[in-house]
Amino acid sequence: MNFYAIRSIYIFEMARTWRTLMQSIASPILSTSLYFVVFGAAIGSRVGDIEGVSYGAFIVPGLVMLTIMSESISNASFGIYLPKFTGTIYEVLSAPVSYIEVLIGYVGAAATKSIVLGTLILATARLFVPYSILHPFWMAGFLLLTAVSFCLFGFIIGIWADGFQKLQMVPLMIVTPLTFLGGSFYSIYMLPPIWQKITLFNPVVYLISGFRWSLYGVSDVNVAVSLGMTLLFLAVCIAVVWWIFKTGYRLKS
Amino acid sequence: MNAIISVKNLSKIYASGFQALRNIDLDIRRGEIFALLGPNGAGKTTLINIICGIVNPSGGTVLADGHDIIRDYRAARSKIGLVPQELTTDVFETVRDTMNFSRGLFGKPPDPVYIEKVLGDLSLMDKADTKIQALSGGMKRRVLIAKALSHEPNILFLDEPTAGVDVELRRDMWEMVRGMRENGVTIILTTHYIEEAELIADRIGIINKGEIILVEDKTALMRKLGKRQLKLYLQNPISSIPGGLNGLDLELSKDGSELVYTFDVHGEETGIASLLKRLNEHGIDYRDIHSSESSLEEIFVSLVSEKR
Numbered sequence: 001m002n003f004y005a006i007r008s009i010y011i012f013e014m015a016r017t018w019r020t021l022m023q024s025i026a027s028p029i030l031s032t033s034l035y036f037v038v039f040g041a042a043i044g045s046r047v048g049d050i051e052g053v054s055y056g057a058f059i060v061p062g063l064v065m066l067t068i069m070s071e072s073i074s075n076a077s078f079g080i081y082l083p084k085f086t087g088t089i090y091e092v093l094s095a096p097v098s099y100i101e102v103l104i105g106y107v108g109a110a111a112t113k114s115i116v117l118g119t120l121i122l123a124t125a126r127l128f129v130p131y132s133i134l135h136p137f138w139m140a141g142f143l144l145l146t147a148v149s150f151c152l153f154g155f156i157i158g159i160w161a162d163g164f165q166k167l168q169m170v171p172l173m174i175v176t177p178l179t180f181l182g183g184s185f186y187s188i189y190m191l192p193p194i195w196q197k198i199t200l201f202n203p204v205v206y207l208i209s210g211f212r213w214s215l216y217g218v219s220d221v222n223v224a225v226s227l228g229m230t231l232l233f234l235a236v237c238i239a240v241v242w243w244i245f246k247t248g249y250r251l252k253s
Numbered sequence: 254m255n256a257i258i259s260v261k262n263l264s265k266i267y268a269s270g271f272q273a274l275r276n277i278d279l280d281i282r283r284g285e286i287f288a289l290l291g292p293n294g295a296g297k298t299t300l301i302n303i304i305c306g307i308v309n310p311s312g313g314t315v316l317a318d319g320h321d322i323i324r325d326y327r328a329a330r331s332k333i334g335l336v337p338q339e340l341t342t343d344v345f346e347t348v349r350d351t352m353n354f355s356r357g358l359f360g361k362p363p364d365p366v367y368i369e370k371v372l373g374d375l376s377l378m379d380k381a382d383t384k385i386q387a388l389s390g391g392m393k394r395r396v397l398i399a400k401a402l403s404h405e406p407n408i409l410f411l412d413e414p415t416a417g418v419d420v421e422l423r424r425d426m427w428e429m430v431r432g433m434r435e436n437g438v439t440i441i442l443t444t445h446y447i448e449e450a451e452l453i454a455d456r457i458g459i460i461n462k463g464e465i466i467l468v469e470d471k472t473a474l475m476r477k478l479g480k481r482q483l484k485l486y487l488q489n490p491i492s493s494i495p496g497g498l499n500g501l502d503l504e505l506s507k508d509g510s511e512l513v514y515t516f517d518v519h520g521e522e523t524g525i526a527s528l529l530k531r532l533n534e535h536g537i538d539y540r541d542i543h544s545s546e547s548s549l550e551e552i553f554v555s556l557v558s559e560k561r
Contacts (some may be wrong), residue, residue, distance in 0.1 A: 002327070008357025012346070019345060091400070094305040095333050095358040096327040198539030251265055252309050 005091065005097045011107025015078050017113050024075075025117065028067050032121045035063055039185060050187050051218040061212040062184030063125070067149045068118045068143065069204070071178055075155030076110035081167055083158070084251075088127045091185040093252065098104035099245030107151040115148040138223075139214035146207050152237035159250050171173045178204045188220045203233055254542055256280035256316075257305065257408060257439045260500045263313030265299050265463075273299040275463040277313070281408075282442055288454035288471075289443045290553055296463040298338060301410050305335045331359055334406030338413045338443075340393045346379055346387045346482050348396055351385065353404040359404035371402050374429060377430060391422045398426070409433065411442040413451060427453050447550040451475075480547045483514040483525060486537035501528060511560040514537075 040056035040181050047055040055206070083089040092102060125131070133139055145250035161167040182204030188196050199205055210226030219226065244251070265274040281287050289329045291297050302308040304315050306326060310360045314338045315322045320329035343351050352368050380388060385396060394414070401409060411430070415423050430440055430453060444450055451471065451556040452458055458468040467474075490509035501524065504513045516523050532539070 002360045004357040004362060008354050011357075012350075012354045015346070015350065078511065087337075087339055088339050088343055090335070090341060091355060091358060092328060093307045093466055094333070096330040097358065098327075218281075225254050226313055246331065248309055 006105045009214035010109045012044055013106060013109030021062045028117055029120055029124055032063050032067055033124060039126055043116050044089045046066040053216050053218060057131040058165060059185055060131055061126045061207050061215050064118050064121050065211050066179045066184050067121050068147050069175060070118050070171055071112060071115040072150035073154035073175060074148050075109055075113055076151040077158035079106050079110055079169055080155055081161055083206040102243060103121050107155055115143055118143050121124050133215050134213040134217045142211045147232040149237055152241060156240050159244055178202050183208050183220055201227060206230060256285045257283040257318055259316040261314045266311045273463050277465055279465055284437055284439055285455040286453055288441045288457045289460060291460035295460045297460055301412050305333055306330055322502055332406055332408050334409045336397045336401045336402035336411045336414055342385045342393050342396055345384055347382050347384055349381045349460060352399055355400040356403040357447050361404045371399050375399050391418055396417055399471055408439045413443055447553055459556055466556055477503050480515055482545050484543040485510035485512040485539040486541040487512060497535055498531055
């Protein structure tokens with residue numbers, strides 16, 4: 001194991017985060033706060049409790065997950081796309097590193113940032129709505145799993161993308177709709193029966209449901225199913241990344 | 254034979270179907286400066302990129318310091334430093350940070366003293382904490398070299414290192430390259446400036462259309478293929494070469510005022526003395542004589558065009 005390489009990539013990527021602290025940290029917090037003001041305070045006061053949880057508190061896990069997913073994808077995809085774009089990737093390709101090490105470095109740094117952000121948003125939410133955390137251990141677990149899975153997903157997008165447009169297309173066209181329709185702002189039981197079934201094909205439903213369970217003990221789907229689906233998503237991403245490095249897809253000719 | 258890099262039967266066909274390398278065999282000797290010459294698109298960069306692990310070979314093997322570059326890539330790559338042709342640098346990072354990154358990436362523990370030394374050797378000390386985007390092209394080239402050296406490689410690839418580099422940096426660079434060879438580093442460079450290869454290389458390889466045409470000691474190559482020319486500036490123009498001078502490789506300029514005699518450097522005798530004597534006999538006077546050696550460039554051009 002080339003630990004110095006992992007350390008180097010991690011430090012290098014984290015340095016990028018600190019350099020862009022305002023846009024990395026401040027803007028997600030600001031936009032989440034706006035969600036709380038609009039949905040939590042203004043509209044939420046007219047909406048009744050959902051499964052015994054006030055609407056303001058109900059959307060907290062959804063909003064945290066929304067941020068973690070979108071930030072994970074954008075960080076991780078940009079982190080690997082940038083060296084590809086500038087050409088500095090040659091150094092990583094010519095270094096005595098295995099794909100696992102490259103992955104731990106890039107994805108580790110992106111996931112760290114996402115988790116810090118998620119935690120900050122949880123803390124910010126406390127300013128708007130009172131909530132408690134029922135299963136802190138599971139909460140941390142879901143946070144970590146989601147961050148890592150979506151960073152891997154972002155990493156794949158970053159390698160696949162051959163232009164800035166593609167880099168933004170997947171998060172915008174696929175991930176945002178899936179998160180909005182994944183129960184961030186509602187329980188899927190509020191949907192008509194047919195949509196309840198369709199919604200179960202959306203992997204984000206399981207992530208948000210599991211995370212919400214770890215806070216309030218209420219969930220749309222069984223927590224074991226949530227955990228299983230999250231792990232499955234993680235496994236699929238790892239498999240794709242393994243294939244990318246094995247074949248050199250979009251990295252080596 | 255003490256080869257530090259041993260390329261056997263290496264070929265590369267890109268996905269587009271373009272065959273960049275055809276069954277290349279090449280041995281680089283430990284501690285030498287090897288210059289790889291060839292026209293654009295000859296396969297120089299492909300060859301380097303395969304050895305460094307950036308491009309996958311289609312067939313053949315490469316050993317770097319005894320380690321297979323694919324099966325034993327960690328050991329092989331940790332020996333190698335690469336300065337790419339393009340100025341591909343980070344933008345927002347400082348010179349020192351980017352060097353520390355390179356060193357770590359190649360599995361070496363941090364060593365601020367060594368990094369400081371490389372910065373000094375490349376006259377980058379006063380730019381150490383400057384962001385790379387603020388540097389000039391020549392400075393960025395130095396940064397790329399500094400990055401390649403930051404993990405103390407014993408094989409260094411310089412792919413067109415002097416492209417777009419000013420005279421001063423070029424001189425510094427060659428001085429540094431010679432210094433590194435003295436410390437036991439093997440250097441493989443490609444260049445368009447043939448006079449540079451002539452100036453610095455121990456051995457020269459010529460590659461054209463994906464094939465190694467020739468590998469020779471530089472001096473042997475110069476001797477073997479080098480021709481010398483003696484140019485005589487005549488006092489009075491002549492209309493044709495007198496019949497008595499037949500059998501000598503002579504050429505008359507159009508206006509009849511210059512006579513060019515070509516001869517082999519390592520022939521039994523140059524024939525100059527007899528030429529001058531015979532010119533005298535024919536009453537041809539000359540006011541000046543100029544002798545020149547053919548450069549590597551001429552050798553190169555004649556070799557490459559021969560193969561076409």
